[in-house]
Amino acid sequence: MEADNQNKEVIIEAKNLSVGFLVTKHGINNFKDFLLTMGIRKLFENKEVLNDFSLTIYKGECFGIMGRNGSGKSTFLRAISGIMKPNKGTLTVNGKVAPMMALGVGLEPELTGLENIKLLGTLMGLTQKEIKQSLQDIIAFSELSEYDINSQVKRYSQGMLARLAFSITVAKDPEILIVDEALTVGDLGFKQKCAQRIEEIRKNGSTIIYVSHHLEDIKSICKRACFIKDGKVLKVGSIEEISDLYELEMARKKN
Ligand SMILES: Nc1ncnc2c1ncn2[C@@H]1O[C@H](COP(=O)(O)OP(=O)(O)OP(=O)(O)O)[C@@H](O)[C@H]1O
Numbered sequence: 269m270e271a272d273n274q275n276k277e278v279i280i281e282a283k284n285l286s287v288g289f290l291v292t293k294h295g296i297n298n299f300k301d302f303l304l305t306m307g308i309r310k311l312f313e314n315k316e317v318l319n320d321f322s323l324t325i326y327k328g329e330c331f332g333i334m335g336r337n338g339s340g341k342s343t344f345l346r347a348i349s350g351i352m353k354p355n356k357g358t359l360t361v362n363g364k365v366a367p368m369m370a371l372g373v374g375l376e377p378e379l380t381g382l383e384n385i386k387l388l389g390t391l392m393g394l395t396q397k398e399i400k401q402s403l404q405d406i407i408a409f410s411e412l413s414e415y416d417i418n419s420q421v422k423r424y425s426q427g428m429l430a431r432l433a434f435s436i437t438v439a440k441d442p443e444i445l446i447v448d449e450a451l452t453v454g455d456l457g458f459k460q461k462c463a464q465r466i467e468e469i470r471k472n473g474s475t476i477i478y479v480s481h482h483l484e485d486i487k488s489i490c491k492r493a494c495f496i497k498d499g500k501v502l503k504v505g506s507i508e509e510i511s512d513l514y515e516l517e518m519a520r521k522k523n
Contacts, residue, residue, distance in 0.1 A: 276326035278362065279444060279475050280348055285357035287340075287347050288316040314355065317343040318499045321357070330476040332486045332493030332507055334514045340499040341479050345446050348477070363475065364393060366442030374433070377422035381412055381432050384421055388436045402439045409465075410435040411458070431458060438465050441472045449480035463489075483511050 291313060317340045325331045333341050346352040349365050374391075375384050385406050389399040407417055410431040421429065438445070447466060466489065470476050480486045486493065486507065493510035495502045495517070503513055 276329075278324055278360075279327040280323070280325040280362070280477075281358075281360045282321055282323045282344070282347075283358045285318055285321040285347065285359055286316055286355045287318040287321070287343055287352050288314045288355055291315045316355070316499065318347070321496075321500055323494055323501050323504065325475065325477065327363075327475055328473050329492060330470050330478060330490045332490035332510065333477060333479045333496065334481075334486065334493055334510055335496035336517065339496045341496055342448060343499075344496070345448060345477070345479065348444075349446065361444070363443035365444045365446060366392065366437050375421050375429065378420060380420055381410075381417040381424070382407075384432065385436055389439065392436070392440075392442075394440060398440065406435045406439050409438075409461070427455065427458075434462055438462075438469060441469050441474050444475045444477065445469055447476065447478045447480075449478070449482065449485065483514065487511060 321340070321344065323344075333344065335341050343352065347354060347359055348361050350361075374388060376387060379387065382403075385403060386399055389402070389406075390396075394402070410417070412428060412431060416424070416428065421432070424432070445466070463485075466476065470489070476489070478486060478490055490507045492504070493507045494504040495510050495513050497517070503510065505513075
């Protein structure tokens with residue numbers, strides 16, 4: 269399969285990447301402990317999540333990312349979205365990323381749904397004309413009522429936030445679409461509608477990075493995938509190979 273990729277255009281390339289979080293050191297639980305450390309720099313340490321992480325994703329493919337809870341999938345997605353900066357290694361992203369993860373993040377709680385569409389649309393690079401043209405489509409896709417779309421987003425349920433965030437993200441075919449299924453909420457009807465729209469985006473040639481624990485979903489959409497273990501890419505291969513590895517690893521966990 270790797271030989272098949274030789275002539276393809278690389279869209280994302282991670283080489284020996286290290287990405288981590290700053291966390292408070294063990295033993296520092298209160299202000300007294302803080303004073304005893306004698307300095308803010310000594311208060312934090314770097315918790316490395318991705319370590320020596322290398323992966324290549326090609327333009328136009330639908331690539332699956334699999335791994336146990338806490339293995340580092342979302343951290344990699346945060347890095348390619350530019351939310352987290354690598355400590356070491358290189359990360360090249362040759363396209364605009366439309367993240368569909370931390371749903372609701374990016375939405376301004378004090379603004380209404382309508383105001384958020386205008387704000388996020390601008391941040392995503394849509395022109396005023398494009399926003400105006402797609403406004404009704406976004407609202408229709410979200411299935412939010414006129415009352416809700418004119419209400420402050422802080423009054424929304426998780427499902428309503430998901431509907432709004434997804435509808436804005438996919439208003440225009442993105443160059444790179446990230447789908448983190450763990451964070452998609454919504455009823456079955458809306459999920460099916462999302463799946464249809466993702467398929468449409470894929471057919472139009474965008475690159476899709478899909479994170480899911482549902483084998484059937486990931487198999488139905490991706491051809492290639494990787495398995496992440498303890499912050500490293502354990503294996504890259506066809507979706508069948510990686511699904512088998514996933515099942516094997518899950519079975520090992522139970523024993
Ligand atoms: N804000 C944070 N601060 C410190 N550590 C974090 C933070 N967010 C995540 N982590 C840690 O980073 C590691 C990887 O988390 P990550 O969310 O990338 O895993 P994941 O593979 O996406 O998991 P899941 O399948 O549960 O979504 C975990 O050990 C987690 O505890």
